[in-house]
Amino acid sequence: MSYRAILGANAQNDIRRMPAAVAQYTMVQLRNLELDPALLSTRSHFPFRAKCQIFSFDLDHQGQRFFINALFQYHANEEELLISDIPWQAASDWWEPDAE
Amino acid sequence: MSIVLKNQVDSTERSANELERLTFDHAAICRDVEALMLQIVDVFAELNAYVERWQADIEKGVTAYLDDAARELLDLYIRLEKTAVRASLLGRTMERWGFVVAGKNRFINVWRTLKGITCFSLDRVAESFKQIAEGNAKPLGEFMNELSSDPGR
Numbered sequence: 001m002s003y004r005a006i007l008g009a010n011a012q013n014d015i016r017r018m019p020a021a022v023a024q025y026t027m028v029q030l031r032n033l034e035l036d037p038a039l040l041s042t043r044s045h046f047p048f049r050a051k052c053q054i055f056s057f058d059l060d061h062q063g064q065r066f067f068i069n070a071l072f073q074y075h076a077n078e079e080e081l082l083i084s085d086i087p088w089q090a091a092s093d094w095w096e097p098d099a100e
Numbered sequence: 101m102s103i104v105l106k107n108q109v110d111s112t113e114r115s116a117n118e119l120e121r122l123t124f125d126h127a128a129i130c131r132d133v134e135a136l137m138l139q140i141v142d143v144f145a146e147l148n149a150y151v152e153r154w155q156a157d158i159e160k161g162v163t164a165y166l167d168d169a170a171r172e173l174l175d176l177y178i179r180l181e182k183t184a185v186r187a188s189l190l191g192r193t194m195e196r197w198g199f200v201v202a203g204k205n206r207f208i209n210v211w212r213t214l215k216g217i218t219c220f221s222l223d224r225v226a227e228s229f230k231q232i233a234e235g236n237a238k239p240l241g242e243f244m245n246e247l248s249s250d251p252g253r
Contacts, residue, residue, distance in 0.1 A: 004239055004240070005239065005240040006232070006237045006238065006239055006240070007237060007238060007239075007240055007243050008228045008229070008231045008232040008236065008237045009228075009231045009236045009237065010224060010227065010228040010231060011228065012238070012243055015243070015247070016247070023247065027240065027243075027244050027247075030240055031240070034240070043152075044217075045147075045148045045151045045152070045177075045217060046174070046217050046220055046225070054216055054217075056212070056213070056216045058212075067212070067215050067216070067219070069215075069216040069219055069220070071220060071225065071228075073229075082229075082232050082237070083240075084225060084228035084229050084231075084232060085220060085224060085225055085228050087219040087220055087221075088219070089215060089219055095188045095191065095192055095204075095208060096208075097204065097205040097208045097209075098204055098205055100205065
């Protein structure tokens with residue numbers, strides 16, 4: 001079952017502040033989220049919002065690792081994902097996991 | 101707020117303090133670094149379990165939502181993430197000496213998840229949901245069209 005993503009004003013501002021390539025990648029990822037949010041997200045433990053989901057993904061861009069996190073809730077109409085915030089951080093020095 | 105959880109987070113910080121002070125001259129120290137990483141993974145799981153119970157109690161009406169309680173919990177996540185950064189530096193030192201770090205991937209996975217939690221601001225998220233409730237929002241497709249036609253990008 002696919003959904004329609006609705007971006008709140010702060011989520012829109014988060015994307016606008018990203019470098020263009022990162023913003024583009026983020027929007028593609030949000031399209032993927034629309035197709036299968038249950039698969040791509042997990043329950044958020046961010047303590048003050050019950051029933052929130054978090055969708056996290058990373059991107060390497062210009063020597064930096066971007067950590068992007070979208071917080072959303074399912075709308076009661078069961079057709080929309082209400083995306084409230086998409087904060088991100090960039091790190092130039094990240095400890096890579098070992099190949100398994 | 102769980103005193104036990106707070107003490108566990110305190111304990112990870114104390115361990116990181118001690119390990120940073122020690123000279124890395126034998127493998128035993130490396131075992132302590134691995135133990136610190138494992139401790140962070142375990143405390144994270146317990147913190148999550150506590151938050152889930154807390155959220156469930158709020159939903160059932162057993163507990164009232166208190167902003168201060170939420171801030172205290174978020175503060176524990178933030179402190180744990182900072183200790184995870186320090187543990188990762190210790191782990192990288194171990195690797196430079198040629199040691200294999202046991203439990204590394206599990207630790208990095210928890211650290212990444214912690215980053216996902218701690219990058220949110222409590223006040224901003226509250227504001228964001230208010231914006232959505234007030235209709236200050238738009239569909240992703242509309243936003244993408246708007247952004248692609250923005251000559252400034």
